[in-house]
Amino acid sequence: MKFKISFDENSYNKQMDLLFDIAWQRKKDYYKNSQYLGIVLIVVGILLILKRPNIFGIGYMFLFFGLSNFMPFVYYFFKIKKEYKKLNNAKIEEIEILKQYQDVSLELNEEALIITAEGSSKRINWDEFITWVVKEDNLIIITKDYVPYILGIDEVGSGHFEDITSFVKTKVNTKVQSSKSL
Known part of the structure; x- marks a missing residue:
């Protein structure tokens, strides 16, 4: 099978966003949900420390577990944001290059994919x-x-x-x- 494919900027942008979502969506959703637990544990820990500071350090344990849930969210929030910015910059550069190639031939045979x-x-x-x-x-x-x-x-x-x-x-x-x- 052999096909001629023309470059379409809108299609390319959708495909690159799809690839980005496939790579990062699960991690983004997981850490988005863990932030809520982290915030609740941090608030409970702070309230326990302020109300009863000497009860076996339970407030500090809540604070520790809250931060251990919240900090990965913060890390991945900024990491994903940075990666998305890099993707957008790369898309702009690649679109300029790909506009030069009006027609691309795609061939699928028994041995290989040939572009x-x-x-x-x-x-x-x-x-x-x-x-x-x-x-x-x-x-x-x-x-x-x-x-x-x-x-x-x-x-x-x-x-x-x-x-x-x-x-x-x-x-x-x-x-x-x-x-x-x-």
């Missing part, structure tokens, strides 16, 4: 891929080096997207199963 743009091509054998997932009408295939390749339904059409998805499913699952048996 061709402006005379240069990249060949990725199917045994280099470890997993694939379809999320929000996008096919994401990830290599052993954790490099994601993403293809949207709006780039190839719904009929071709189903064909590509089923083809990738057979190729990647076959390679994964055979490598697991070793």
Whole structure:
């Protein structure tokens, strides 16, 4: 199967945001919920210290456990914010580069995935891929080096997207199963 894909800035932005959410959403949700427990424990600890400072240090224990729940939230809040800012800067730079490539050719054959743009091509054998997932009408295939390749339904059409998805499913699952048996 061979397809010509044109660059679309809106589609690219959605795909990069999707990849960011896949990478950080679970951690963000976990620490978002743990902050509430941390705040409650900190408040209870402070109240116990202020009301009854000599009751076996229970107030200090609440304060300690509250801070141990709250500090990871603060750390990951700023880390995720910094990573998102880096992603936005990288997206701006990549969009300028990708606008130069009007048409990209994507070929899926029995041996490899071949991506061709402006005379240069990249060949990725199917045994280099470890997993694939379809999320929000996008096919994401990830290599052993954790490099994601993403293809949207709006780039190839719904009929071709189903064909590509089923083809990738057979190729990647076959390679994964055979490598697991070793």
